[in-house]
Amino acid sequence: LLTATIFIPLVAAFGFALLPGTSDDSGRRITTLRAAATVLAAIPLLLIIIAWFRFDGGGRFELVESAQWIPTLGVGYKVGIDGVSLPLAAMTALLFVVSIPYPVDFRGRAPRYLALMLFLESASLGVFLALDMFLFYVFWDLGLVGMFFLIGAWGHDDAQRSALKFFLYTLAGSLALLLGIIGIYLQTDPRTFDIPTIIEAGVLPAGGVYSTLVFLGMFLGFAIKTPTVPFHTWLPPAHVDAPAPASAILAGVLLKMGTYGFFRFLMQMLPETFARFAPALGIVAVISILYGALVALAQTNLKRLIAYTSVNHMGYVILGLAAAGWAVSGEERAQAIALTGAVVEMVAHGLITGALFLISGSVLARAHTYEIDEFGGLAGRSPALTGTTALAAFASLGLPGLAGFVAEFQVFAGTLSIQPWLAAIGLVGIVVTAALFLRMLQKVFLGPLPERWREWTDLSSVETASLTALLVMVVVIGVVPFWLLDVIDTAASTFTGP
Amino acid sequence: MTQQEMTREMIASLGDVVPDLILLGGGIVILLFALFAPRSAQVGAAMLALVTSVAAGVATIVMFDGRQSPTFFDTYSTDDVALWAKLIILAATIAVIALSIPWFARDPRHGEYYTLLLFSSLGAVLLAGATDLMEIVMAIVLSSATSYVLIAYHRRSKLASEAAMKYFLIAALTSSAMLLGVALLFGLAGTTTLSGLRDGLSDGAVALIVGAALVITALAFKMGSVPAHAWMPDVAQGAPAPVAAFVTTVPKVGGLVALARLVSVLPVTIGWRPLVALLAAATMTLGNLAALWQDDVRRLLGWSAVSQTGYALMALAALGRSDLAIPSLLYFLLAYVLANIAAFGVVVELRGRTDRASYAGLARAHPLLAISLVIAFLSLIGIPPLVGFGAKLALFTAAIEANYEWLAVIAAINTVVSIFYYARVMAPAYFDEMTTPVPVLGEWAASATYSLTIAVIVTGIAAEPFLNAMRAALLLPG
Numbered sequence: 001l002l003t004a005t006i007f008i009p010l011v012a013a014f015g016f017a018l019l020p021g022t023s024d025d026s027g028r029r030i031t032t033l034r035a036a037a038t039v040l041a042a043i044p045l046l047l048i049i050i051a052w053f054r055f056d057g058g059g060r061f062e063l064v065e066s067a068q069w070i071p072t073l074g075v076g077y078k079v080g081i082d083g084v085s086l087p088l089a090a091m092t093a094l095l096f097v098v099s100i101p102y103p104v105d106f107r108g109r110a111p112r113y114l115a116l117m118l119f120l121e122s123a124s125l126g127v128f129l130a131l132d133m134f135l136f137y138v139f140w141d142l143g144l145v146g147m148f149f150l151i152g153a154w155g156h157d158d159a160q161r162s163a164l165k166f167f168l169y170t171l172a173g174s175l176a177l178l179l180g181i182i183g184i185y186l187q188t189d190p191r192t193f194d195i196p197t198i199i200e201a202g203v204l205p206a207g208g209v210y211s212t213l214v215f216l217g218m219f220l221g222f223a224i225k226t227p228t229v230p231f232h233t234w235l236p237p238a239h240v241d242a243p244a245p246a247s248a249i250l251a252g253v254l255l256k257m258g259t260y261g262f263f264r265f266l267m268q269m270l271p272e273t274f275a276r277f278a279p280a281l282g283i284v285a286v287i288s289i290l291y292g293a294l295v296a297l298a299q300t301n302l303k304r305l306i307a308y309t310s311v312n313h314m315g316y317v318i319l320g321l322a323a324a325g326w327a328v329s330g331e332e333r334a335q336a337i338a339l340t341g342a343v344v345e346m347v348a349h350g351l352i353t354g355a356l357f358l359i360s361g362s363v364l365a366r367a368h369t370y371e372i373d374e375f376g377g378l379a380g381r382s383p384a385l386t387g388t389t390a391l392a393a394f395a396s397l398g399l400p401g402l403a404g405f406v407a408e409f410q411v412f413a414g415t416l417s418i419q420p421w422l423a424a425i426g427l428v429g430i431v432v433t434a435a436l437f438l439r440m441l442q443k444v445f446l447g448p449l450p451e452r453w454r455e456w457t458d459l460s461s462v463e464t465a466s467l468t469a470l471l472v473m474v475v476v477i478g479v480v481p482f483w484l485l486d487v488i489d490t491a492a493s494t495f496t497g498p
Numbered sequence: 499m500t501q502q503e504m505t506r507e508m509i510a511s512l513g514d515v516v517p518d519l520i521l522l523g524g525g526i527v528i529l530l531f532a533l534f535a536p537r538s539a540q541v542g543a544a545m546l547a548l549v550t551s552v553a554a555g556v557a558t559i560v561m562f563d564g565r566q567s568p569t570f571f572d573t574y575s576t577d578d579v580a581l582w583a584k585l586i587i588l589a590a591t592i593a594v595i596a597l598s599i600p601w602f603a604r605d606p607r608h609g610e611y612y613t614l615l616l617f618s619s620l621g622a623v624l625l626a627g628a629t630d631l632m633e634i635v636m637a638i639v640l641s642s643a644t645s646y647v648l649i650a651y652h653r654r655s656k657l658a659s660e661a662a663m664k665y666f667l668i669a670a671l672t673s674s675a676m677l678l679g680v681a682l683l684f685g686l687a688g689t690t691t692l693s694g695l696r697d698g699l700s701d702g703a704v705a706l707i708v709g710a711a712l713v714i715t716a717l718a719f720k721m722g723s724v725p726a727h728a729w730m731p732d733v734a735q736g737a738p739a740p741v742a743a744f745v746t747t748v749p750k751v752g753g754l755v756a757l758a759r760l761v762s763v764l765p766v767t768i769g770w771r772p773l774v775a776l777l778a779a780a781t782m783t784l785g786n787l788a789a790l791w792q793d794d795v796r797r798l799l800g801w802s803a804v805s806q807t808g809y810a811l812m813a814l815a816a817l818g819r820s821d822l823a824i825p826s827l828l829y830f831l832l833a834y835v836l837a838n839i840a841a842f843g844v845v846v847e848l849r850g851r852t853d854r855a856s857y858a859g860l861a862r863a864h865p866l867l868a869i870s871l872v873i874a875f876l877s878l879i880g881i882p883p884l885v886g887f888g889a890k891l892a893l894f895t896a897a898i899e900a901n902y903e904w905l906a907v908i909a910a911i912n913t914v915v916s917i918f919y920y921a922r923v924m925a926p927a928y929f930d931e932m933t934t935p936v937p938v939l940g941e942w943a944a945s946a947t948y949s950l951t952i953a954v955i956v957t958g959i960a961a962e963p964f965l966n967a968m969r970a971a972l973l974l975p976g
Contacts (some may be wrong), residue, residue, distance in 0.1 A: 068962075069962065070888075070961050070962045070965060071962060071966075072825075072962060072965040072966045072969055073891075073892070073961075073965060134882075134891075137882060138882035138883050138887075141881050141882050141887075142881075142882070142883075145876065145881060148921075149928060152925055152928060152929045153928055153929050159929070160925050160929050163925070163929075164918070164921050164925065167917060167921060168914060168917055168918060168921075171879075171913075171914055171917055172911075172914040175910040175911075175913055175914060176910065178891070178894065178910070179894065179898070179906060179907065179910055182891070182894050182895050182898055182906075183898065185895065186895065186898060186899055213903070
């Protein structure tokens with residue numbers, strides 16, 4: 001089942017890659033192609049929903065499928081899910097289904113674009129479902145390569161430069177990660193890349209230069225990807241210059257690979273070393289929260305603003321993870337809550353920021369600019385755009401009843417009983433994000449309508465449908481979160497203890 | 499042993515060198531053929547060369563019978579390392595022949611080119627199997643002398659002459675250094691066989707260090723490693739493109755195996771391990787830094803070839819300390835040869851196009867060539883699941899296991915640096931619009947390039963049979 005989830009989009013991607021390009025970007029052929037790609041992208045979503053119902057939450061990896069691959073090196077093909085990877089995979093699949101049909105300037109290369117998106121879907125799902133470090137790394141790097149070409153070929157402004165910067169930065173992180181993986185691999189006996197085996201065996205106890213180096217190597221890899229301050233500098237250009245659906249995927253899915261790696265590798269495989277570094281991580285998280293929020297506040301470019309709020313939100317995730325891995329005893333429940341909150345934040349941020357970046361693409365297509373100051377009064381011209389943006393923005397700033405609140409509430413509730421000071425400082429970030437989103441909404445949608453936007457058109461039906469799908473989930477998670485929390489808690493309480 | 503007995507044993511050992519004899523015989527037949535065949539039939543020489551290489555490859559595969567032993571009085575080895583190296587060399591030779599057919603199609607006297615190619619290939623093959631210093635000298639000279647002519651095959655090209663001159667001078671210098679080194683080692687151990695050196699060399703003597711260093715320098719020339727790497731970019735740029743593909747890959751395979759054999763018999767106390775690690779670090783760093791701002795794609799490939807030698811040397815630094823040292827070396831060589839010749843294959847198919855700017859829009863004009871170039875480059879970088887990734891993973895693991903963590907870190911940093919220049923070629927090919935029409939050569943070169951590209955993917959995903967078999971390979975007399 002999970003194997004099909006990964007490989008159906010991959011096969012579909014090769015199919016699309018073989019199709020010839022088109023001279024113009026409209027017409028029935030394009031519409032058909034786009035619809036076909038969307039349907040194919042939806043198959044994994046369907047399969048994951050089936051997996052969700054089969055998931056029984058015993059705290060172990062479930063629906064495992066495995067095969068021999070390179071036994072000489074201890075490499076196996078192994079996929080499976082637990083309470084953390086299942087919601088992330090589901091969010092990933094949903095985000096791809098809504099991003100693929102989203103309008104974008106194809107530049108006469110529609111089949112290639114769709115092929116790359118499907119390829120990226122396969123790689124992203126692979127990262128979350130893989131239970132073998134080798135396999136994980138394969139998908140991890142394929143995701144990078146796919147995104148490099150996506151930004152470079154369909155981005156705008158200084159896209160080539162941004163694509164290269166993205167590629168260099170994140171591949172540097174990958175290689176640090178690879179060295180860390182090898183470091184763990186060399187400690188296993190018999191040699192294996194199998195993730196469940198390594199987690200169970202606890203191969204690398206804390207202390208010593210070796211485990212610290214392994215930890216730091218992997219930390220670097222995941223921190224660049226997440227990104228946390230000070231490794232975030234690749235993010236704004238890559239997000240701004242990428243085509244909107246690619247930005248949505250980048251923020252919604254690729255950043256989660258980093259935070260997912262924090263949990264799966266650093267916390268589960270090296271729990272003792274993680275506990276030693278948890279205070280440092282907590283500080284990094286709080287800095288990311290404040291820095292991301294304050295820099296976002298200063299932005300006049302809509303997409304840059306959203307990009308920096310990603311840095312801010314990833315800070316919440318890391319804060320939750322740090323609290324969950326903190327070396328304290330007797331606080332297991334609070335730690336489980338913090339961990340659950342961090343995972344909900346990953347899912348919520350994927351949905352919300354995915355929606356915001358898609359919206360920014362719609363804005364660019366109509367206005368050819370991201371400058372917030374050039375807009376105003378759009379609420380009258382485009383109620384659908386205004387409504388979706390407002391809802392997404394409120395969700396992002398953590399309004400109760402929406403997904404972001406559930407996540408941030410749990411993160412802070414959990415952190416408060418472990419490190420009140422960190423939680424208190426982090427809360428300032430929420431205030432700042434609230435301010436910047438309200439300011440953004442006010443400038444773009446309220447006030448007088450500038451003359452040049454008299455002919456502004458509202459969202460098309462495809463755009464509305466895509467955004468609605470995401471925002472419905474945001475509301476559902478916000479109002480009735482227990483079905484999600486219960487699934488995540490199966491993994492969270494297994495990690496922290498009951 | 500009497501004269502007669504020796505003759506008898508030598509004749510009995512001939513079975514161990516069947517692939518080498520096939521190459522030799524094939525080369526001679528082609529030479530005769532080229533002398534007497536009319537101009538219109540010269541392409542027959544290429545077909546003969548293909549048949550010869552395939553036959554030699556089959557003969558090599560037959561020799562994988564688990565019997566890994568020295569032969570010819572300890573001067574030659576039939577261990578699996580030699581056999582794998584031969585297979586890789588022959589595969590490379592076959593691919594280069596296919597690339598050469600369209601490239602030399604208009605050259606009226608190209609029959610003898612294939613003789614030279616096979617002899618050069620034979621030199622590398624001998625180098626991979628040699629376990630005697632004199633044998634190594636002979637193999638290096640055979641390989642260098644033929645390569646020199648191959649590089650200068652387009653006599654009227656100034657770039658080719660310059661490249662050939664540079665190659666010749668460095669070859670002459672390092673070869674004479676080597677003879678001096680061999681003389682010193684012979685004087686110390688009283689023999690030139692490697693097994694004799696292993697038993698006869700005691701550490702500490704300055705003459706030993708000097709002698710070993712001189713021999714290593716000559717092998718560094720063959721591999722394109724620091725300090726004798728300077729010919730690599732010039733040859734890559736100036737030589738006929740198929741020859742560039744050949745000279746940047748085939749001798750390297752022989753040279754690395756020979757160096758592995760040599761260092762494994764030297765006393766550890768003379769510090770060859772840190773020396774090799776240092777060479778590795780210097781070679782990969784220099785190659786990558788020099789490639790950074792190259793606007794000439796062939797020159798860029800030449801510098802990239804230098805840096806790849808640096809990665810390969812990591813395996814040698816781990817010899818004897820990690821079980822993965824030998825398999826990682828062999829698998830890396832396979833990976834490197836496939837990807838590097840595939841990249842040069844694209845250049846050949848594009849009629850030697852070498853200006854980086856002229857690759858703009860390649861993806862629209864020739865999507866298959868563009869994807870081949872990208873896959874070759876990604877494999878050279880080490881992106882999974884391509885063959886280059888498994889190779890680098892094995893190298894990194896071997897280095898870390900051998901307590902050369904710093905070398906693995908330097909290699910990782912270098913890999914990041916290398917992305918920059920590979921991306922500088924890939925990006926315009928995909929992201930820019932076509933500027934000029936892009937003529938191509940023909941089917942032979944194209945099919946060779948595509949086959950190599952497919953091999954880069956397949957040998958990467960199906961790594962198990964290779965790594966499993968390479969794991970059993972011995973390095974004699976080790």
